[in-house]
Amino acid sequence: MSEIQTLKAREVLDSRGNPTVEVELTTEQGIFRALTPSGASAGQHEALELRDNDPKRFLGKGVLKALDNVNKKIAPKIIGLDCCFQESIDTLMIKLDSTENKGKLGANAILPVSMAVARAGAAAKGLPLYVYIGELYGVTPHLLPVPMCNIINGGKHAGQENSIQEHMLMPTGAKSFREGIRMVAESYHNLAKILKKKFGATGILIGDEGGFAPAQVIDISERLDLMLEAVAAAGYEGKMKIALDPASSEFFYDGTYKIGDKSYSGAEMVDFYVDLCNRYPIVSIEDGLAEDDWDSWVEMTRKLGGKIQIVGDDLFVTNTKRIKKGIGLEAANSVLIKLNQIGTVTETLNAIKMAQDNSWTAVVSHRSGETEDAFIADLVVGTNAGQIKTGAPARSDRAAKYNQLLRIEEELGGDAEYPGIDFRDYA
Numbered sequence: 001m002s003e004i005q006t007l008k009a010r011e012v013l014d015s016r017g018n019p020t021v022e023v024e025l026t027t028e029q030g031i032f033r034a035l036t037p038s039g040a041s042a043g044q045h046e047a048l049e050l051r052d053n054d055p056k057r058f059l060g061k062g063v064l065k066a067l068d069n070v071n072k073k074i075a076p077k078i079i080g081l082d083c084c085f086q087e088s089i090d091t092l093m094i095k096l097d098s099t100e101n102k103g104k105l106g107a108n109a110i111l112p113v114s115m116a117v118a119r120a121g122a123a124a125k126g127l128p129l130y131v132y133i134g135e136l137y138g139v140t141p142h143l144l145p146v147p148m149c150n151i152i153n154g155g156k157h158a159g160q161e162n163s164i165q166e167h168m169l170m171p172t173g174a175k176s177f178r179e180g181i182r183m184v185a186e187s188y189h190n191l192a193k194i195l196k197k198k199f200g201a202t203g204i205l206i207g208d209e210g211g212f213a214p215a216q217v218i219d220i221s222e223r224l225d226l227m228l229e230a231v232a233a234a235g236y237e238g239k240m241k242i243a244l245d246p247a248s249s250e251f252f253y254d255g256t257y258k259i260g261d262k263s264y265s266g267a268e269m270v271d272f273y274v275d276l277c278n279r280y281p282i283v284s285i286e287d288g289l290a291e292d293d294w295d296s297w298v299e300m301t302r303k304l305g306g307k308i309q310i311v312g313d314d315l316f317v318t319n320t321k322r323i324k325k326g327i328g329l330e331a332a333n334s335v336l337i338k339l340n341q342i343g344t345v346t347e348t349l350n351a352i353k354m355a356q357d358n359s360w361t362a363v364v365s366h367r368s369g370e371t372e373d374a375f376i377a378d379l380v381v382g383t384n385a386g387q388i389k390t391g392a393p394a395r396s397d398r399a400a401k402y403n404q405l406l407r408i409e410e411e412l413g414g415d416a417e418y419p420g421i422d423f424r425d426y427a
């Protein structure tokens with residue numbers, strides 16, 4: 001038994017310079033902190049991120065109401081409880097909120113408490129966080145993830161309208177996580193050289209997730225050609241695959257998708273991806289279609305699901321109700337996992353479980369607005385999920401996750417496994 005002694009929240013900054021919630025919880029074992037990330041191309045069906053909407057502070061983005069909810073509503077209920085009761089503490093907060101979407105307390109108030117409780121629980125049991133998450137989840141953690149590294153940023157993360165959002169490298173040909181992240185970092189620096197030579201200083205402007213955001217390169221084929229040129233220059237031809245996150249809800253208007261100056265129906269979008277997959281080593285496409293365009297998702301999975309991973313992010317929002325619907329419809333074959341889309345650690349683990357129980361993959365993910373909190377690194381290993389999406393191999397908000405994975409890999413030693421090209425077989 002290790003009692004929660006104190007709990008308080010404070011307003012701190014995220015990687016975009018916007019306010020976010022940090023909580024601090026104490027037990028006999030010490031102080032445990034957790035911070036909330038924040039999306040920009042957030043899905044309509046996500047749990048609520050509570051903002052103050054007071055234009056005099058942080059352009060309306062203040063989180064003082066969420067702090068109040070932690071300090072005045074959540075803290076009195078959970079101080080004195082045993083921090084090892086993760087599920088009952090999460091359930092208590094869900095009931096205290098009482099809405100479908102964490103609309104009263106805010107997911108940004110509930111989630112950091114849930115994460116800090118998990119850290120305290122791990123310490124109470126004397127376990128590293130990933131091992132403790134493995135206990136909660138019911139597996140022995142051993143699987144390092146193949147990273148999806150976003151080295152060209154577009155869309156909302158780069159101030160561009162009607163453009164594909166994420167262009168990611170997956171080091172599937174590496175023997176270990178450590179080798180994979182080196183391959184990606186070397187390719188990233190080669191891409192910088194290529195872009196600088198072609199476009200000068202504006203070619204190497206950086207987007208929200210640390211990748212390059214060259215406004216001169218809008219065409220998807222041109223972007224992918226540049227990435228592959230960088231991979232070849234780094235000496236890794238054939239050892240890297242490509243993953244895309246178009247985040248297409250952002251360019252979906254009344255039934256029509258718009259990329260650059262071109263328009264597509266749902267069926268035409270699917271054919272657009274079929275063509276891309278024929279021309280490039282693409283192994284995964286996330287949110288190729290909009291968050292409520294279920295019919296087109298089913299069509300895409302029928303045409304491409306046998307060949308590549310079809311990941312639902314805004315479609316599923318880490319919510320088992322929507323994942324269940326998607327499994328029933330065969331609308332995808334993989335779920336993106338974001339803690340703050342649903343708001344507690346327990347519900348996040350349930351979402352991963354539902355995916356894995358149905359032989360779907362689960363890809364653990366950061367948000368475009370991040371912090372130094374590397375919880376997702378422990379989460380991905382703690383569930384043996386096998387894939388993580390956490391941005392470019394640059395900027396401390398992204399590197400923090402990769403660095404924690406390097407530590408975990410070292411700690412696991414000979415027990416560590418890296419799935420490489422077989423990343424879909426571990427579901």
Ligand code: PGA
Nearest residue numbers: 039040041042247367368
């Ligand atoms: P977001 O983007 O964090 O801005 O929502 C990430 C994603 O779409 O995967």
Ligand code: ZN
Nearest residue numbers: 245247287313
């Ligand atoms: Zn996405």
